[in-house]
Amino acid sequence: MEKKNENNPMSNMRFSDEIPSAFGGGGGGSIFDMAGTSCEGSGGDKWGSLGFMDLLGIHQDFVAPSLFDSFQPSILPPSSPPLSVFHHHDDDILHELHTDSKQQHLNHQAGLLSPASTVPESSEVLNNPATPNSSSISSSSNELAANDEQTKAGDDEDKTKKPLKPKKKNPKRQREPRFAFMTKSDIDHLDDGYRWRKYGQKAVKNSPYPRSYYRCTTAGCGVKKRVERSSDDPTIVVTTYEGQHTHPCPIMPRGAIGIAPDSSAFGAPSFIIPQPMYLNHQQQQQQQLQPYIYNSTPSLNITSFPGFLQEKPRFSNPNPSALSHRDHGLLQDIVPTPMRTEAKEEDQ
């Protein structure tokens, strides 16, 4: 297996709710380099020195404060860039992934859109409440029935096929909220302080890079995460968390202020996702010419996908105000996704 995450310097991270699987449409948006630090997490032993929890810590130090501040629409200056952290509550995320760019295009054509119009999915999504039980872990009578059928079918074919397994078969598969971010990094699997076990890998359509599936190894914790690389930019890694950890992070990030484990749904910090702010065309072009880069550390970039909004309080920063005094300027280093999308459109 490619235990390639080692010795990797911090990378650039981007936050988003979810990213188009192939990135084809151009995800991406805001990017700002952040200070990179080596991993303090134990996970580093396996997955390298990159500690996501460190990243989180960095967020505190550099990003989170401003993000948190900025996430408050009311206090966002008109020119404030869109936020970079998003999460999903369902499943339509996939749908979004595939339609996101299209939607953004439409949005852009419409000019400055209201966040609501930008993220129709937010309200469309199934929004199934995250159930205590991991959706993929629980079993049901349906499953049992399915098992029976599978078993029967297996009788006929298991000579040549693997024995059928009791797959989950929930009528409406409930999905945990999701939280995704982009990371510009050589490292595929970021160390976020939790322990993950890879349980699958799939080729991604329109992308030469496979998608890996990980599950939190802690007993009873059904959090999953997907990791894939952008086909457009192989240096960008998309990590999507799904579910909530039912346990505290094994490795607390240094200075984990405001990132309480219990409020951290995905092993990621809790953010208040602001309504994305869009720049007008001119602004976008300007920013595009001059990408925003926060140079505290040249290695960490965070990109946002303005198409996503958060609406669950549990993701809100426990104490945004405590951070509000910090560094507002950083937010302005975020480049809105629309820029990229628009650029692509123009290219075509």
Place this chain on the structure above:
DNA sequence: CGGCTTTGACCAGCGC
């Protein structure tokens, strides 16, 4: 030996 990754197969959902 335990934990993890790899990998091929299977299942479910969705679009056509």
Place this chain on the structure above:
DNA sequence: GCGCTGGTCAAAGCCG
């Protein structure tokens, strides 16, 4: 109904 694709399972193999 069919095919495609995403997501998951679990045996086998690897590694410390």
